[in-house]
Amino acid sequence: MKHVMAMIHSALSSAMNEKVTARSPKSIHSERSSNWVESLAGEFRKYYDDKSIRVFSKNNLYNRKDFLINELLYDICVCRVGEVPSNKHKKKLCYVKEALWQVESEFAKDSRQALVDFNKLVLGAAENKLFIGPHVHNTESFIEVLRPPAAACSGSVFLCLLPHPAEWDSGNNALINLWEFNNGNWNKYEE
Secondary structure: OHHHHHHHHHHHHHHHHOOOOOOOHHHHHHHHHHHHHHHHHHHHHHHOOOOOEEEEEOOOOOOHHHHOOOOOOOOEEEEEEEEEEOOOOOOEEEEEEEEEEEEEEOOOOOHHHHHHHHHHHHHOOOOEEEEEEEOOOOHHHHHHHOHHHHHHOOOEEEEEEEOOHHHOOOOOOOOOEEEEEEOOEEEEOOO
8 A cells, every 4th residue: 555655645746736727716626636637647657667557547648549548437547458460450459458457536525426436446347446535524424435335346445535626725735545445444544
């Protein structure tokens, strides 16, 4: 879990320091959220420095040539890929061999929106799933709502709460909480 926390810390720092051009609060939030996802995707790319592993995210064009898409079902999807020749011209075609990480990030502070995105993780086959949400007033109640869908997931399940993008200018930005779901409970990572 230590490497997950390190990637999150680095990505958050990077996203918070990225210049935002938007003017309205909603646009600023949207741009910061996008920066956050791309920063975290970048951390996964550094961690998996291997040509057989691809990291899919909405604003990264690297996979478009081989897969005709940027984003693969999740905000971030880390996959081991393989190649197969096409049936007619024997052209190299890429396919997903194994899902390593599926990541969803939702900064709405209500549990319903969190559950909508968390459900996507339940559907996935990755060996690791990560849900990222914002700090909320009642953390225990919020993560309790996510306990049943976490129990329905296969693989390892992680939950991260960090500052909402609207709060990144407040000076109280470094607090990151990370839990791993084990034996029906959320176990908090202590640095």
